[in-house]
Amino acid sequence: MRSSLQVDEHGRLRHLLTTEGLSREVLTRILDTAESFIGVGERAVKKVPLLRGKTIVNLFFEPSTRTRTTFELAAKRLSADLLNINIAASSASKGETLLDTLRNLEAMHCDMFVVRHPDSGAAHFIAQHAAPHVSVLNAGDGRHAHPTQGLLDMFTIRRQRGDFTRLKVAIVGDILHSRVARSQIHALTTLGVPDVRVVAPRTLIPAQAETLGVHVYHDMTAGLRDVDVVMMLRLQKERMQGGLLPSEHEYYRFYGLTHEKLAVARPDALVMHPGPLNRGVEIASDVADGASSLILQQVSYGIAVRMAVMSLTLGSHASTQSAGSH
Amino acid sequence: MSTFDIDVILAQMADALRQALTRDGRDRPLMVGIRTGGVWVAERLHALLGLAEPLGELSINFYRDDFTRIGLHPRVQASSLPIHVDDRDILLVDDVLQTGRTIRAALNEIFDYGRPASVTLAVLVDRGGHELPIRADVVGTAVSLGPDQQIKLTGPEPLTLESFSAREPGH
Numbered sequence: 001m002r003s004s005l006q007v008d009e010h011g012r013l014r015h016l017l018t019t020e021g022l023s024r025e026v027l028t029r030i031l032d033t034a035e036s037f038i039g040v041g042e043r044a045v046k047k048v049p050l051l052r053g054k055t056i057v058n059l060f061f062e063p064s065t066r067t068r069t070t071f072e073l074a075a076k077r078l079s080a081d082l083l084n085i086n087i088a089a090s091s092a093s094k095g096e097t098l099l100d101t102l103r104n105l106e107a108m109h110c111d112m113f114v115v116r117h118p119d120s121g122a123a124h125f126i127a128q129h130a131a132p133h134v135s136v137l138n139a140g141d142g143r144h145a146h147p148t149q150g151l152l153d154m155f156t157i158r159r160q161r162g163d164f165t166r167l168k169v170a171i172v173g174d175i176l177h178s179r180v181a182r183s184q185i186h187a188l189t190t191l192g193v194p195d196v197r198v199v200a201p202r203t204l205i206p207a208q209a210e211t212l213g214v215h216v217y218h219d220m221t222a223g224l225r226d227v228d229v230v231m232m233l234r235l236q237k238e239r240m241q242g243g244l245l246p247s248e249h250e251y252y253r254f255y256g257l258t259h260e261k262l263a264v265a266r267p268d269a270l271v272m273h274p275g276p277l278n279r280g281v282e283i284a285s286d287v288a289d290g291a292s293s294l295i296l297q298q299v300s301y302g303i304a305v306r307m308a309v310m311s312l313t314l315g316s317h318a319s320t321q322s323a324g325s326h
Numbered sequence: 327m328s329t330f331d332i333d334v335i336l337a338q339m340a341d342a343l344r345q346a347l348t349r350d351g352r353d354r355p356l357m358v359g360i361r362t363g364g365v366w367v368a369e370r371l372h373a374l375l376g377l378a379e380p381l382g383e384l385s386i387n388f389y390r391d392d393f394t395r396i397g398l399h400p401r402v403q404a405s406s407l408p409i410h411v412d413d414r415d416i417l418l419v420d421d422v423l424q425t426g427r428t429i430r431a432a433l434n435e436i437f438d439y440g441r442p443a444s445v446t447l448a449v450l451v452d453r454g455g456h457e458l459p460i461r462a463d464v465v466g467t468a469v470s471l472g473p474d475q476q477i478k479l480t481g482p483e484p485l486t487l488e489s490f491s492a493r494e495p496g497h
Contacts, residue, residue: 012397036385036404044412045438048388050398311388315397 005127012316015127015136016309018145019186027190031155033308034301040077041303050311051080054111058084059101059126060139061117066275066299067139067149071114074306083110098122099129106131111314113137120144120179135313137306143177149274150183152305154191156298157229160270164188168195170223170265171214172255173233173282174204176244180274181233182212189213199223201255203244220254220261227265232257232273235282248281258284262292270294327490335450335466335487336367340374342464343417343448352415352444358382360432361403363421366481367450367466371419382407384418389431405435412440421479423449426460450487453477 006022008014013026040048056075058068068084075082087101105113112135115123120142127136140146154164161167169188175181175198188196189212198209199217209216217223224230235251245251262269271283271293279285288295347355357377359368365383372381383406387399418432429447436442448464453471469489471477477489 033398033402036387036402039404039406040388043438044440047438049434050388050393311398315393318393318395318397 005124008316013309013312014316015123015138016147016313017123017127017136017138019147019150019183019190020145022186022190024190024192027151027154027187030151030305030308030312031158033312034151034155034304037077037304037307038301040307041300047077047079049079051075051078051314054078054080054314055109056080056082056112056114056310057105057110058082058114058139059105059116060084060086061115061122062140064116064139066302067116067146070299070302071137071139071148071306074303074310077303078307078310080112080310098125102126102129106134110134112310114139116140118142133317135316137309137313140179142179143182144179145183146179146274147183147187148302148306148309149180150187151309152298152302153184153231153272153274154187155301155305156272156294157270159297159301160294161228164191164193167193167229168197168227169193169229169231170197170199170217170227171231171233172199172220172223172257174235175200175209175233176204176206177236178233184231185212185214195227197223197227199255201245201251221264224261224269225264227269229270229272230257230262230265232271232283234274234276235278237278237281248278252281256280256282256284257287259287259290262287268292272298275299327488330467330487330489332450332485332487336370336374339448339450339464339466340371343371343375343446346446346463347415347417350415350444350446352446354379354415355417355446356382356408356411356414356442357417357419358384358407358432358436360418360420360428361385363450363479363481364419366479366485367421367448368419369482370485371448379408384432384435386428386431386435389435391427391431407436407439410440411436411442413443416442416445418445418447419449420447421450422477423447423452423460423462423465424455426456426458429460430458450479451477 006015006017058071060068072082114137115126116139122141123136123138130136138145138147171181196214197217198214273295277288357368357372359365368381385403385405387402447462449462450466452465452468474492476492479487
């Protein structure tokens with residue numbers, strides 16, 4: 001169901017809502033396309049004319065700096081016009097507000113909505129109701145999915161390791177509330193990573209997490225042993241109030257990534273984090289800034305991956321798929 | 327089907343290029359091939375001219391004028407140009423010149439890397455059917471093809487140029 005909303009009958013990516021259900025071919029196509037955009041940011045003119053004349057709307061119902069900015073840079077490097085719309089979500093009349101907003105923006109002839117929303121399923125809802133010429137990219141919906149983050153993490157791993165099929169990857173932190181973790185897990189398993197682990201206290205792991213194809217650990221030493229990649233998640237501070245965790249200090253003691261805990265991983269293990277960092281809560285400063293950390297590379301790669309997703313989805317509206325002329 | 331003697335054509339192109347570059351005082355050209363066929367031709371010319379600097383490779387996928395009609399090319403590759411094209415004499419090489427749209431896209435992309443001093447265009451085949459005011463400075467061979475006829479370069483090894491009727495079996 002979901003993949004048919006995302007991928008049309010010709011296998012073209014129409015919307016990007018979740019990494020769940022996307023084939024290895026589609027994921028690889030996105031990563032390959034992103035690879036070709038890497039050089040654009042290093043040229044005299046950091047722009048290609050591919051999406052000239054297209055209008056992209058960043059529709060953010062939840063605050064974000066990094067994600068919004070990298071989507072904005074991606075759109076601009078593709079020569080698209082971009083609008084930023086920040087809407088504080090009103091809990092009362094959400095459905096109606098969302099549709100009304102959508103209709104208004106469509107009347108302005110926008111071609112793409114990049115949607116962030118606190119409710120799971122919001123991007124799906126918009127994609128279902130959007131006009132046929134419009135593509136929707138999910139920039140994070142509730143606890144559900146954050147597919148471009150998951151994809152940029154895959155891109156980062158592939159650039160460092162080349163091959164997914166021999167890796168051990170650990171995702172550490174608040175799995176329960178994390179849309180990033182869900183997008184990472186679906187992408188990693190589809191790309192053929194044989195050993196995907198989640199490491200967290202019992203209160204922060206969803207029930208039946210094993211059904212996602214992951215191994216569950218509650219202990220960092222066991223969970224990080226011999227892994228090639230450690231993907232840390234941000235600990236949302238508001239979780240402390242919910243009684244899920246005793247204190248930040250105690251969380252750091254058991255689950256914060258330090259050089260000491262990292263020592264059981266492979267010596268060349270990569271450390272990743274989607275940001276923003278809580279230094280001294282989920283990760284030690286010297287690890288975040290250390291030689292194995294790819295955290296800032298992830299941000300740069302995020303632009304190329306978003307350029308790839310934007311051009312593939314908007315390119316899917318093409319009328320034919322024949323080769324061009326000399 | 328007819329096959330061309332590509333080694334003879336390339337040798338003639340190299341001679342013509344050498345003369346044109348000398349005449350214009352462009353003694354240190356930066357050669358750039360357009361993927362995929364243009365790169366194969368450029369590799370041969372690069373060797374024949376004995377150029378010292380590495381060959382640049384241009385992928386024009388992000389500069390095509392038919393994105394809204396055909397979408398993103400299924401196999402996109404990054405361009406690799408030396409970062410500094412400023413004030414350089416560019417020698418742009420492609421396999422087949424037809425509409426001129428590829429060359430337009432290539433020129434646009436080159437100018438996003440910087441401001442070259444000049445661009446000289448060399449093509450292996452000019453098959454007519456121009457739709458833009460773009461002509462090559464050096465042409466390997468000019469052919470006029472009937473409506474059913476096609477011309478195709480295959481490579482990189484062996485590099486062969488064939489013209490055939492679209493109705494022939496096997497094509």
